Structure formats: C-alpha cells, structure tokens
Amino acid sequence: MGSSGVGQYPTKTQVQFENFDDENIVTSAANNGKKECNGTPKDTSPALPGWYADVSWPGEAHIYKMEKIIFQGKSEFQELLVFESSRHGKVAILDGYIQLTENDEFAYQEMLTHLALCSVPNPKKVLLVGGGDGGILREISRHSSVQHIDICEIDTMVIDVYKKFFPDIAIGYEDPRVHVHIRDGIAFINSVPKGTYDVIILDAFQPMGPIAEVLADKCFLDSVANALRPGGVLSAPADSLWHKNFVVADTIEKCKNIFKGSVNYAWTTVPTYASGVIGFMLCSTKGPPVNFKCPINPLNPEQNGVAKGPPKFYNSEIHSAAFCLPSFVEKAIDPKRY
Amino acid sequence: MGSSGVGQYPTKTQVQFENFDDENIVTSAANNGKKECNGTPKDTSPALPGWYADVSWPGEAHIYKMEKIIFQGKSEFQELLVFESSRHGKVAILDGYIQLTENDEFAYQEMLTHLALCSVPNPKKVLLVGGGDGGILREISRHSSVQHIDICEIDTMVIDVYKKFFPDIAIGYEDPRVHVHIRDGIAFINSVPKGTYDVIILDAFQPMGPIAEVLADKCFLDSVANALRPGGVLSAPADSLWHKNFVVADTIEKCKNIFKGSVNYAWTTVPTYASGVIGFMLCSTKGPPVNFKCPINPLNPEQNGVAKGPPKFYNSEIHSAAFCLPSFVEKAIDPKRY
Known part of the structure; x- marks a missing residue:
C-alpha cells in the first residue's frame, strides 16, 4: 500500500x-x-x-x-x-x-477485587493503590470482615471528577471504613510497617506497557510483599493474553521469587479494553497457602456494603474459570511443559 | 452534539x-x-x-x-x-x-468444534453446515473416532478463496473423511434421514442478529434435531454476552423444547469479533444424557489429523470454563433465580 x-x-x-x-x-x-x-x-x-x-x-x-x-x-x-x-x-x-x-467497568472492578479478597479467609485490612475512581472501594465494601481500607491515590482531580460525574462508582468513598491518603503510591508502600495488610490491590491502571513495567519493578514489588502479612495477597492488572508481546512468564517468575507463595495469571472479558480482555496477576506471600483457583471466602449476596446491588459479574464459578487459560497462554507461561 | x-x-x-x-x-x-x-x-x-x-x-x-x-x-x-x-x-x-x-481464528474454530465433539463419546459422523473456510474441518480432523464428515457449503467462492489465500485454515479439506456438498444448508438438513449424525456444527456465521435469527427458526432447528441421533449434539455460534439486546433466554427455552436434552450457553474471547467475545449454543437431543460442562471425550494431543500442530486454544479446562457465566448473564438466562 x-x-x-x-x-x-x-x-x-x-x-x-x-x-x-x-x-x-x-x-x-x-x-x-x-x-x-x-x-x-x-x-x-x-x-x-x-x-x-x-x-x-x-x-x-x-x-x-x-x-x-x-x-x-x-x-x-x-x-x-x-x-x-x-x-x-x-x-x-x-x-x-x-x-x-459505565457499561463494563463492573467486570474489571469486581474481578480485580474479589479474585483477591475471596481467596483469603477473613480479610481485615486492605490497601488500594490508585483506583481513585472509587469502584474498587465499592467492591471491597461488600466484604463485612474488612475493618480498615486505605486508599492511596495521588491525584485529587480523579477523585473529584468521579464523585461528580460517576456517583455509582465513586460511591465506594461512602464506606466509613475508607481512609483516603493523597500520596504517591510507591512512597506510601515504602512507609508501611511490615505485614500490615491482608490484601493489597494495585489499580494504577494503564493497559499494555505500563502494567508490565510496574510488575517488573522489583523494588516496588519487594515493598508490596513486605507490606503484606504472611499469606497475604496482591491483586494487580496484567497484560491481555492477546498482547502481541505477551511476556507474562517472566513476570510470574519474578513474582514467585519476590512473594514466595502462589502466583497465578487470570483473565476476563472487558469489551472496551484493547483486545476485549484484561489480565490479572495474583500473588500471595509465604505463609498460610493460598489457592487462588478455589475461592474459600465467597461473597455473601445479602451484604453489598455501600454498593447499590449485588455484583453484576463476579461469582465463585467465574472466579475459578478466570484461571483456566487457553493452551497458547499455558505454553507462554510454562514453555517447558510443551 | x-x-x-x-x-x-x-x-x-x-x-x-x-x-x-x-x-x-x-x-x-x-x-x-x-x-x-x-x-x-x-x-x-x-x-x-x-x-x-x-x-x-x-x-x-x-x-x-x-x-x-x-x-x-x-x-x-x-x-x-x-x-x-x-x-x-x-x-x-x-x-x-x-x-x-489469521491471528485469532483458532479460538472460534477450536471452541465451536470441540465443545461439541469432546462432549459425546466416540463421535463417528459429523455434519458441518457452512464453514466453507475449512477451519472447522481442520478441527474435526483431530478426532480419530470420526469416520465421516459432511460439509454443506453453498458458496464455492468461499472455498476457493480460502484454499488459495488461507492454506493453514483450508487444510481441513485435505482430510479424506471430508465429503463436500455444494448446497443450501437448510435443503440439505431437510433431506437427511433421521438420526444420521452424532454432531452437527452450524458455522453460518454472522455476528449479532443473524445468528439469533437462525436459532429462532423453529423449522430449521426441528430439522437439525431430527438429523441428530438420540443424545447427539448441535454446536452453533450465539450472540456475545455483551450484546445490548442479549436475549439468549428465549433461545435456550426454544432449544430445550426442540432438542429435549441439555441446552447450554458458553462463551470465549475472540478479539476481532464485536465486544471481543463470541457465544456458543450447545444442544443435545433426547437420549443418552450430555453434560456439556464436563468433557468426556478429551482431545488426544498426539492426534492432530490434518492440522499442523496441537490446538492453540482449546483444552479441557477452558472447555468447562466457557460455561461459567458472569452473574448478569446468569440472570438474563434464568431471571427466576434472581
């Protein structure tokens, strides 16, 4: 041409x-x-x-x-x-x-949150890094065991705009367990005493490259692992399995070395993200073992916290299914098996 | 605006x-x-x-x-x-x-084929309606139990173009078990003796509306059910779960009345289809029961028929996972449960 x-x-x-x-x-x-x-x-x-x-x-x-x-x-x-x-x-x-x-945010928000929180028993203290829109807070709010939710968001503009124009998403801020910290996420994580959180959710979300960059930052991940209790869990977005340069094997290897527990890749459908798919990386620290594929802390459909209704996307079956990978992805993750 | x-x-x-x-x-x-x-x-x-x-x-x-x-x-x-x-x-x-x-055809072709063929024991006779590109034939070819494959495609242009420009897809025609019928699919189905096929795959594929129209055509589906043996299976593409007018509940109800066996909706990721998702409708006729969610006839990774290598997408785990539905889809399918 x-x-x-x-x-x-x-x-x-x-x-x-x-x-x-x-x-x-x-x-x-x-x-x-x-x-x-x-x-x-x-x-x-x-x-x-x-x-x-x-x-x-x-x-x-x-x-x-x-x-x-x-x-x-x-x-x-x-x-x-x-x-x-x-x-x-x-x-x-x-x-x-x-x-x-507005049409499909719930798929991402629910999966990123509950893949982590439904995989550990009785989570009490949760940190959200980024996620200023409030949607992840809305999802954490469904968990009655949680006593304290920290959110570290650097940009007040994001919070203000979502509160004004996306009230059904920013509703997460109305949960009284939420404590807002307007700070840089890396500095915040570095200041956290060892073993503080049951779950950390990373929602500094930029599709494709930047996620891989964050997950490739060993220092940052060391700090995250340090801030988690033994057997605590990190949930973070990861590249789409259809990404041309899908290199999740390296990320998994690195995360295994740092977190020393379970490390799994999952995925789900979000039509407005590139390729219609978003990946997730789930990591647990050394301690009580975590089997991400079998949620042990299912959501109670009667308890929605500040959310206006039950989850639209997440359920225990779709949780387990998210870890079932197409063969070409399994091969990319573990080439030795093939 | x-x-x-x-x-x-x-x-x-x-x-x-x-x-x-x-x-x-x-x-x-x-x-x-x-x-x-x-x-x-x-x-x-x-x-x-x-x-x-x-x-x-x-x-x-x-x-x-x-x-x-x-x-x-x-x-x-x-x-x-x-x-x-x-x-x-x-x-x-x-x-x-x-x-x-070329980049993602395998996801659709493999799932449409193996969701059906891996759900029945020892399938011997298979009919493909449409699918002139040959990709479904390539996938059927992996099943060594199959003795006879009919394909009914109305348009020789499609076959010729795929053979010329997509040899890795049209390779399905090289399987000696394949018998090509250049005819209208509906007329062909109507001419088939009762109980002829173990599996019928419908690949007259046009995203969104037309699929629903085909699946809404009771006469056509009656003919398909008639052409299947007891406990035989139909696999057909269906609307994306993200379709704005997702009305799969009606289709499921209709298919249950016609096929009188198991009827299930499944889905997978195909990035270049609208919303990045394609649905599948799986129906079995009255007879030996079929549990689509638990494949009983797994692929043998050593047997690829005319295909040049093992499946890139399909495996038994992703088969079962394809039937796990987001909550809003479960609700759309069975509103009484919610």
Missing part, C-alpha cells in the same frame, strides 16, 4: 478540543513524545471529528462517537477526559487511555 | 474500492437497505481511506489498517473481501462482517 492517504489516523494521546462548546469536535494530536510499549512511536493524526479513537496497537483502533464532552482537565499528574458515548454510557480517558466506561 | 461533522463514519456493508491497484483505498458506502439487528439502519459514511471499519453497533467501530487488498469478489450469494492487516494477518470480510482473521 502506498504512503499517501494511509498511515494517518487519530491517536489517543493528548486529546485537544476545538469548538468545544459548539460541536464538541475532538481532534487527536501528536504523540507527545510518548512511546508505545513495543518501542515504536504512535502515528500522528488528522482527526476523526466527533469520535474518540482508542489505538490499541499501530494499525488498529477502536473508535467511539462522543455524544457530549462532559469534562476535560489536566492536573499536575495527568489528563482526564470524560465523554458521553453512544453505547457505553460515560467514558473516562486518562492520559489517552480508556480507564473505564 | 450538533449534526454537522458528526454522525458520519464508515460502515461495513457493501465495501467499494477506488484506485484498487494503486493505493488500495477502501471507501465504505451506504447501507444497501440492510438493517441492524436492533432494527435501526446503519449510518451512511464518508470514508476513512486505507482502513476497514467494523461497525459493531451504531456509535462504535473497530478500525483496521489495510496494508494490502488481497481479494475482493462477489458470488451469487455474498461479497468477500480479504486484506492483509497490520496486526491480525489476513482478514476475511463476508458481506461486510469480519468472518475471521
């Missing part, structure tokens, strides 16, 4: 707005110097007016019609865009990545 | 080509009078030159850069477009719908 007229498409980094009050035309702009996780810069773009383009990988994008721009702002840490979509309700874009949509 | 500059985007029905030999510019055209499954016509479109737009639902599309147009043709039945994509290998578009991509 020739070069003229092709290779030009909207990218998702640094959205800009023209005619904001009138037509809500969104023009995606240049690359802002950031790199794709595969090391190649994103294409620069002419615009697809009125549409938001989520560029999964070069040569592919998911586009959403923006019915109405609801919020656009920039804090000292990141840019946040909220728009009303035709089909997915409100959509939140953080630094150019889809963070969540 | 105002009307000018928005509400215009590429649609997928009736692709047209301009400057075919030079720039391979694809311009999606108007709606061709077809309707979306929800009854509303698709938007008409200006083009996104050099890209193919798969419009999942109004207000949303998945776009793919077309590196090279490989084939475009029209038979008396349908239009077929094959292009080389940046990331998914060759992509086949049938009547404006993504039929498959």
Whole structure:
C-alpha cells in the first residue's frame, strides 16, 4: 500500500478540543513524545471529528462517537477526559487511555477485587493503590470482615471528577471504613510497617506497557510483599493474553521469587479494553497457602456494603474459570511443559 | 452534539474500492437497505481511506489498517473481501462482517468444534453446515473416532478463496473423511434421514442478529434435531454476552423444547469479533444424557489429523470454563433465580 492517504489516523494521546462548546469536535494530536510499549512511536493524526479513537496497537483502533464532552482537565499528574458515548454510557480517558466506561467497568472492578479478597479467609485490612475512581472501594465494601481500607491515590482531580460525574462508582468513598491518603503510591508502600495488610490491590491502571513495567519493578514489588502479612495477597492488572508481546512468564517468575507463595495469571472479558480482555496477576506471600483457583471466602449476596446491588459479574464459578487459560497462554507461561 | 461533522463514519456493508491497484483505498458506502439487528439502519459514511471499519453497533467501530487488498469478489450469494492487516494477518470480510482473521481464528474454530465433539463419546459422523473456510474441518480432523464428515457449503467462492489465500485454515479439506456438498444448508438438513449424525456444527456465521435469527427458526432447528441421533449434539455460534439486546433466554427455552436434552450457553474471547467475545449454543437431543460442562471425550494431543500442530486454544479446562457465566448473564438466562 502506498504512503499517501494511509498511515494517518487519530491517536489517543493528548486529546485537544476545538469548538468545544459548539460541536464538541475532538481532534487527536501528536504523540507527545510518548512511546508505545513495543518501542515504536504512535502515528500522528488528522482527526476523526466527533469520535474518540482508542489505538490499541499501530494499525488498529477502536473508535467511539462522543455524544457530549462532559469534562476535560489536566492536573499536575495527568489528563482526564470524560465523554458521553453512544453505547457505553460515560467514558473516562486518562492520559489517552480508556480507564473505564459505565457499561463494563463492573467486570474489571469486581474481578480485580474479589479474585483477591475471596481467596483469603477473613480479610481485615486492605490497601488500594490508585483506583481513585472509587469502584474498587465499592467492591471491597461488600466484604463485612474488612475493618480498615486505605486508599492511596495521588491525584485529587480523579477523585473529584468521579464523585461528580460517576456517583455509582465513586460511591465506594461512602464506606466509613475508607481512609483516603493523597500520596504517591510507591512512597506510601515504602512507609508501611511490615505485614500490615491482608490484601493489597494495585489499580494504577494503564493497559499494555505500563502494567508490565510496574510488575517488573522489583523494588516496588519487594515493598508490596513486605507490606503484606504472611499469606497475604496482591491483586494487580496484567497484560491481555492477546498482547502481541505477551511476556507474562517472566513476570510470574519474578513474582514467585519476590512473594514466595502462589502466583497465578487470570483473565476476563472487558469489551472496551484493547483486545476485549484484561489480565490479572495474583500473588500471595509465604505463609498460610493460598489457592487462588478455589475461592474459600465467597461473597455473601445479602451484604453489598455501600454498593447499590449485588455484583453484576463476579461469582465463585467465574472466579475459578478466570484461571483456566487457553493452551497458547499455558505454553507462554510454562514453555517447558510443551 | 450538533449534526454537522458528526454522525458520519464508515460502515461495513457493501465495501467499494477506488484506485484498487494503486493505493488500495477502501471507501465504505451506504447501507444497501440492510438493517441492524436492533432494527435501526446503519449510518451512511464518508470514508476513512486505507482502513476497514467494523461497525459493531451504531456509535462504535473497530478500525483496521489495510496494508494490502488481497481479494475482493462477489458470488451469487455474498461479497468477500480479504486484506492483509497490520496486526491480525489476513482478514476475511463476508458481506461486510469480519468472518475471521489469521491471528485469532483458532479460538472460534477450536471452541465451536470441540465443545461439541469432546462432549459425546466416540463421535463417528459429523455434519458441518457452512464453514466453507475449512477451519472447522481442520478441527474435526483431530478426532480419530470420526469416520465421516459432511460439509454443506453453498458458496464455492468461499472455498476457493480460502484454499488459495488461507492454506493453514483450508487444510481441513485435505482430510479424506471430508465429503463436500455444494448446497443450501437448510435443503440439505431437510433431506437427511433421521438420526444420521452424532454432531452437527452450524458455522453460518454472522455476528449479532443473524445468528439469533437462525436459532429462532423453529423449522430449521426441528430439522437439525431430527438429523441428530438420540443424545447427539448441535454446536452453533450465539450472540456475545455483551450484546445490548442479549436475549439468549428465549433461545435456550426454544432449544430445550426442540432438542429435549441439555441446552447450554458458553462463551470465549475472540478479539476481532464485536465486544471481543463470541457465544456458543450447545444442544443435545433426547437420549443418552450430555453434560456439556464436563468433557468426556478429551482431545488426544498426539492426534492432530490434518492440522499442523496441537490446538492453540482449546483444552479441557477452558472447555468447562466457557460455561461459567458472569452473574448478569446468569440472570438474563434464568431471571427466576434472581
């Protein structure tokens, strides 16, 4: 294919707005110097007016019609865009990545939370790093055994915007067990006394590269392991199994060395994330053994905490199923078996 | 949002080509009078030159850069477009719908086939309706108990194009047990003596509406049930669980009345299908009971038939996991339980 007229498409980094009050035309702009996780810069773009383009990988994008721009702002840490979509309700874009949509956020939030909390008996103290939207707090709130929930979120803009525009998600903040710490997550983790938490949930979520980077940061993971009690559990998002450079085997090996307990990869469907799938990494520290595939602390459907109803996605069967992997993923994780 | 500059985007029905030999510019055209499954016509479109737009639902599309147009043709039945994509290998578009991509076809083909064939003991005679690409034949070929495979495909163009451009998929035709019938599937099914097949696989695949329509056709399903032996099994694609108008409960009820055995909905991940998910409907006729959730006829990893290697996706664990449903799907299927 020739070069003229092709290779030009909207990218998702640094959205800009023209005619904001009138037509809500969104023009995606240049690359802002950031790199794709595969090391190649994103294409620069002419615009697809009125549409938001989520560029999964070069040569592919998911586009959403923006019915109405609801919020656009920039804090000292990141840019946040909220728009009303035709089909997915409100959509939140953080630094150019889809963070969540009202239509399918529950799948991610419920699985990230309950894959961890339903795998340990009687969890009492939980730390959430990131997750300023409040959806994970809403899910933790369903667990009556929990006595104390710390959330460490660096960006008050995120909290404020979600409280204003996504009340059914930010409702998690209404749980009186929640203690909000506006701080850098790494500094917070480093300050935590050894063995403080039963469960730590990492929701500093940027699809693809950055997750792998966080999970590749040995110092950070050492601090997380240190902050967990023996047999405590970390839950973190991980790359989609369809990621072209799916390298979860290295991450699992590293996590096994650091956490010294069970380490498992799981996955579920979230249609608005790239490839329609998100992965999860579950790790337990040395101590009472944890079998992530068999939840021992099932949710009580009568106890929803501050959530307005029972979980829409999670149940014990889908918990176990999330750890069943396609053969090509099993092979990627354990090449020696094949 | 105002009307000018928005509400215009590429649609997928009736692709047209301009400057075919030079720039391979694809311009999606108007709606061709077809309707979306929800009854509303698709938007008409200006083009996104050099890209193919798969419009999942109004207000949303998945776009793919077309590196090279490989084939475009029209038979008396349908239009077929094959292009080389940046990331998914060759992509086949049938009547404006993504039929498959080289990158992820195995997930659909393996699951549709083995969810059925691994659920019955010693299957000997199998009918495939549609599936002219040959991928399902390739998967059936792994089963050494099978003695006879009929495929009824109406369109020789599909077979010819796949044999030429997708040899690793069309390799299924090389199995000597395969008997090709170029006929209308419904007429073929109606001509089959009662109780002929152990397994029938329906691969007349068009995402969203049309599948539901096929599964809603009582006469057709009666003929399928008649063509199956007692305790025989039908496998067919079904709507994604994320479909806005997910109405699988009605389909299950209808299938239970017709087949009188087990009827189950399953799902798996196929990133290039709308919402990243495809559903499956599994039905068994009255006779020896079939428990779809517990495969009793596992694949032998040493026996791959004409396939070039072991399955990439299917295994017994992912088989059972495919029947574990998110809570909102369970509720949609059995509202009385909630």
